[in-house]
Amino acid sequence: MRAFIGMGLLGSNFVRALIRKGEQVNVWNRTAAKATALEADGAKAFANVADAVKGADIIHITLKDDASVNDVLNLAAPGFAPGVVIIDHTTTSAEGAIQRTQAWKEKGYTYLHAPVFMGPPNALESTGYMLVSGDQTVIGKLTPTLSAMTGKLINLGAEEGKAAGMKLMGNCFLVTFTAGLADTLTLAKALNIPVSDIAALFDLWNPGAMLPARLKRMTAGTYDKPSWELSMARKDTQLFLDSAAKGGTQLAIVPAIAAEMDRWIAKGHGNDDWTVIGKDSIS
Structure with a gap:
């Protein structure tokens, strides 16, 4: 029993x-x-x-x-x-x-x-x-x-305890993933883009498929051959913030991401791959 x-x-x-x-x-x-x-x-x-x-x-x-x-x-x-x-x-x-x-x-x-x-x-x-x-x-x-x-x-x-740690790590990803999606929906609302259009885009372009390659790149420890420079990613991030503000709304987690990007740019990494913002987490 x-x-x-x-x-x-x-x-x-x-x-x-x-x-x-x-x-x-x-x-x-x-x-x-x-x-x-x-x-x-x-x-x-x-x-x-x-x-x-x-x-x-x-x-x-x-x-x-x-x-x-x-x-x-x-x-x-x-x-x-x-x-x-x-x-x-x-x-x-x-x-x-x-x-x-x-x-x-x-x-x-x-x-x-x-x-x-x-x-x-x-x-x-x-x-x-x-x-x-x-x-x-x-x-x-x-x-x-x-x-x-x-x-x-x-x-x-x-x-002992590794299962608990891995569970917390997985939940951390789910929380940040959902918060990022919430910001995406907020930005879409500010830009007058309907949810149906977002769904249609993700049906054609699945960013989740990039996860293994992104993890590999972030943890490789080399960032001097960028596919997207940090300074350019920061420029786009500012566009997110400005567009949301013009639409009368506010993003929740993107401001913190922008601040982290600024910190790495100030350290001289503006021309590196934008995944350099995760460097401290693996070193």
Whole structure:
């Protein structure tokens, strides 16, 4: 039997998927209604988290952050069966994942951090990506269980906390990508370009396809053979800002990018490839 702690959108769909595969699942959530709602799907809801985990071989967690994971696990601990496995899908700090792995091991339990690049539909359909790192013996034993929950289980090796770090890195990219897209839409609005035209452009020209080559160029460490000079990129960046202002709006993240470009130009890199602005991140 499994227990699942944290019945948000992701956790709830993980539970539904497990039940569809014939698993018996106990559930608990701070807001009890979210747990009891899953009884219609076949889960068994509990008001007390320690009662929810009693008899469970594996306990899954999908909570908010390090503090909530620590608090809820401490509350649940009186109900732990000897040798129970705790699998935490929460996005947390790498330090927190490392600390919990050691702390629960010292108490006789297995804790594995397994964050995901999965939305609620992925959790329900067992698609998307799940990350793990750390004790390879533990991961080897749990691979069949975890692989059944996701489209791709990515084992990042023996380093504790690496899965947490890689998850944060991925989310950082998603946040900045979305913020950049928001600025793109804001600029389009200022220029009276409809969203349908933007979508049509990206159907024909996919800038996402440039990511591997851009990453390779940025991390190569050489910037003296530019494909786009930093000074020219800065000129275009000013056009973004000016056009948005004339359209009566303001960009959110481009001003910070412009300031970073100015910093590198002041250091004498105006004629280098514009990817030089990422130099400090790799050195």
